[in-house]
Amino acid sequence: MDELDSAIVRLLQTDARQSNRELARQLGIAPSTCLERVRALTRRGVIRGYHADIDPVALNRGVQAMVSVQVRPLSREVINTFKTSAAEMPEVLSVFVLAGGDDFLLHVAVRDLDHLHAFLLDRLSKRKEIVGFRTSVVFQQVQKAAPSRLP
Amino acid sequence: MDELDSAIVRLLQTDARQSNRELARQLGIAPSTCLERVRALTRRGVIRGYHADIDPVALNRGVQAMVSVQVRPLSREVINTFKTSAAEMPEVLSVFVLAGGDDFLLHVAVRDLDHLHAFLLDRLSKRKEIVGFRTSVVFQQVQKAAPSRLP
DNA sequence: CATGGTGGCGAATTTTATGCCGTTCCAGTC
DNA sequence: GACTGGAACGGCATAAAATTCGCCACCATG
Structure with a gap:
């Protein structure tokens, strides 16, 4: 991983x-x-793959939200089960397993606020291990095109 | 955006x-x-670009965290200023401007916990508009390779 | 029944990828 | 100073791919 590799x-x-x-x-x-x-x-x-960057609106995903979730009990099994289930939901872009007050953070993208509401009530709330969640709608997102190598 | 476009x-x-x-x-x-x-x-x-997916460890970014931030006053100017400054920090992968209890969510990736600590204390805390922030270290991340188009 | 526009097709042309290999350059070693 | 291993170079040949372009089928419209 020399200077040339970094440049590539x-x-x-x-x-x-x-x-x-x-x-x-x-x-x-x-x-x-x-x-x-x-x-x-x-x-x-080092290079894991190549992916096209697609306009979310074209994928019917004009609305994004971050949902922090608490589950109980905090066992390895419950964590893994929820992580897998959440990742399989089509509305979910990525699942973060966290240390701290919240156990998970879900980055979700849906068509509109109705869809978000339906997702939260009909899909997420159905899961018994969830003891609480909090939803924050995303107004804007600034994403780095290319994270550089830190010194 | 017909069926063929979706498949492409x-x-x-x-x-x-x-x-x-x-x-x-x-x-x-x-x-x-x-x-x-x-x-x-x-x-x-619809296609906005093509990006290589790089192993974070190779970029000296083995540790990720989500940092929720509250700023005051909640003016358009303060929001924009902080958003821009945060996005320019090399440790920050993306900045979410949120509705709700927190004003921002920063997705950061750093080399190690020392680096994270230094970032929080030396770079983030320096900003006067911040009235509070909360850091959650990311244990695991499950990322969808390809978000599909929602029906 | 024309007719013009759209989308798709496939042959032809240009550009690129890929593997191979002899040569050169550089750093470290003796 | 001579030797040596590794990395890069550059040229070449072949295969594969990108790109262009003329042609055709389909279809909605007048």
Whole structure:
């Protein structure tokens, strides 16, 4: 993971679809070298994949919310069960298992507020292990295009 | 945004680097048709870009936390200022502006707990508009590879 | 029944990926 | 100073892919 690797990763985070030639050109190295570097990064698991970034509205997900959830009892089994169930719900983008006051944080994205309400009442509340949850609607989200490597 | 567009989007979310031919093959359409569809989706802003998914540890970001923040006064100016400042901090992956008890939620990723502590005390606490914040360390994260289009 | 627009198709052309290999450069070692 | 291993380079050949473009089927419309 030298300076060149970092630069490759940075460029691929910004645009994963540029050709190997273009990548090499921007880095000032030979395409063959660049290709081998990218492969090595993939082999080592540094590059885990490539994903398209899609407009949420086109996916009927114009409304986002963060839902913090408390479950009981706090056993490994209950945690795992809830984590898996939550992750399988189509409205849920990601599940965070937390240390602290809340046990989970769910990042959800739905079509509209009606859908959010329905999700909370009809799907989430149905789960017996939940002893409380709190929902915060997301007004805006600023997302970093490419998190850089920290020093 | 017909059924075919949805399928294209789904496949590109899963693997943005597969060739246009492979994409077309999986969809049962001609490569030229597929290319035109992808371009149209890009023109319409449905596809916003392509990003490499990088192992956080390789970026010195093995520890994640969610930090909920309250600021005062709740003016448009203070909100915007804090939002921008937070987004510019390298430790911050994304900033959510929330409705409800908390005003912001920061998703941060740092090298280790020492770094997290330093970030909270030396960078975040320095901001005068903050009247309180609460940090939850992330034990695990389950992230959906490809959020599907909701019905 | 024309007719114009849309979307799709597939052949042709250009560009890229990929593997291979001899050469060069550099750093560390003797 | 000579040697050596590793990394990068650059050229080349082949395969694969991207991109272009003319043509056709379909369909709603007048």
